[in-house]
Amino acid sequence: MTERRILVIYTGGTFGMLKDHRGVLVPQRDIERRIIRKLPQLHDNEYWTKNLAETEKQKYLVIPDGKDTNLRILYKIIETEEIKDSSDFTNEDWIMMAREIKKYYHDYDGFVVLHGTDTTAYGASVLSFMLESVGKTVVLTGAQVPIFQPRSDGNNNLLCAILIAATQHIPEVTVFFGAKLFRGTRVKKVSNTRIYAFDSPNYPPLLESKTTLDIDPKMLIHPAGSVPDDCVLHDQLSKKVYLLKVTPTITPEIIRAMFQGMEGVVLETYGNGNIPIKRKEIYKEIEQAVKNNVLIVNVTQCVNGIVHGKPLYETGLLLIECGVIPAYDMTSEAAQAKLSYVLSKPGLTYAERVELMKTNIRGELHNPHL
Incomplete structure (x- = not known):
């Protein structure tokens, strides 16, 4: 079975939060070991044990087989140096994320950024402009309810984001949340209580998650084959x-x-x-x-x-x-x-x-x- 490898960059936000001694949510490290490897929706431990545990791929997680693709999708989670509530994000954080994508660009087939929802619209727009040319799919996602909680929307958001990054050729920065994939420069946060927290007011979603994950090529900025498989990064932003x-x-x-x-x-x-x-x-x-x-x-x-x-x-x-x-x-x-x-x-x-x-x-x- 053909493989696809996805890099997931965990930066913080509600997705990986737990309540502290004061009863308020704060970002937590080591989400892979503490929760994601234990979730059968997000990791096929049986396949990993039989096929990857004793190989150089042991640090990967594995998306379980499903009808979305015949590909075997492996993904690796890395955590940024400082895990933050996204309300604390500044230009320097987005520059760091863009540099990470550039650094690992040729090692992976697509990228997912786990990002706090409060500044996702800013982050997606900033990354869209800094990545002047990108030949692979970049998806930002997160959660309204932490992944550690039973009713978390993070499971499905992360799963769909990884599937889209692995199976859809969308050479731009996007946001997946709820059931829709949005262009990064068109998205807004419209609710702090609804699971469907984002919308794209003046432009239709690129994709809607139904029984399949399919995109209309006419929705893309760049036609198939028109973008070279390379990453051109402009890693400067005005603070003024x-x-x-x-x-x-x-x-x-x-x-x-x-x-x-x-x-x-x-x-x-x-x-x-x-x-x-x-x-x-x-x-x-x-x-x-x-x-x-x-x-x-x-x-x-x-x-x-x-x-x-x-x-x-x-x-x-x-x-x-x-x-x-x-x-x-x-x-x-x-x-x-x-x-x-x-x-x-x-x-x-x-x-x-x-x-x-x-x-x-x-x-x-x-x-x-x-």
Whole structure:
């Protein structure tokens, strides 16, 4: 039977948490020995004992046979140096994850990242941009209920993520959660209580887990065979990027303080990309920031929606005239990740960075004007 080898990178999050002496959930190490090897859904111990225990493959786990594939799927779990709640993740953590994928790229057929749900949308977007070219499937997943608990959703999330990484050729960063596979630059966390915690508001899922795991090739950014089996990594990100949400109490002082020292700002606006029209002092602050070469991207606060390059309302037109970049249908997480990436690319002029923000490079947006 043909083998596929998958690397699972465990970074922390709810997936591997246990309650401590205070009764609160904290990340735990050594999840393979403590729980995953004991779960028949995730490890065929009989096959491992007969075929791998006395070989160089003894450190692998084995997915049990099933109808999804005739392949024998082996996987190895490695844990990052520090296991964290994903609320503590920063750019440095995602750079580390991307470097791990690059380091082991030619040793495995696909990659799964066990990631905390709170920042999965940020992490998936950041990894999508940093991995400028990737010829293998990368899947982020996690759990709403820890794997140590009987009702955990982590079992099925991890199983499906490994199966997808091993059997589907999807050369991009993705997120599997609940029953759906999403593009990494299109996903948002929409619930902290439901098992189906994620959605892709402006783009359909790449795959839905049914009795089979099949993807429509038309959903992919790159047609089959068009991406070389290699990994091109850009492992730099600007730290001088942040998000400012427009509310009725916003003031010029808030905008001025927010933009101070920033290279890029995601501006979350009302509806189609609007801010108060009668507050001219607000526009002056935004206009001045653009003159200071701050990249400002206009993203709607709505879960579904588009900020057009040709605005529908006068309030949106004024932002365009100030030099603010329309995000089209990008999520705020993708816009922030893309800004961090674009601003770290050397040798680009301000105008070139503006055009790159308007251009679809990882399936993150649809610009009808290009």
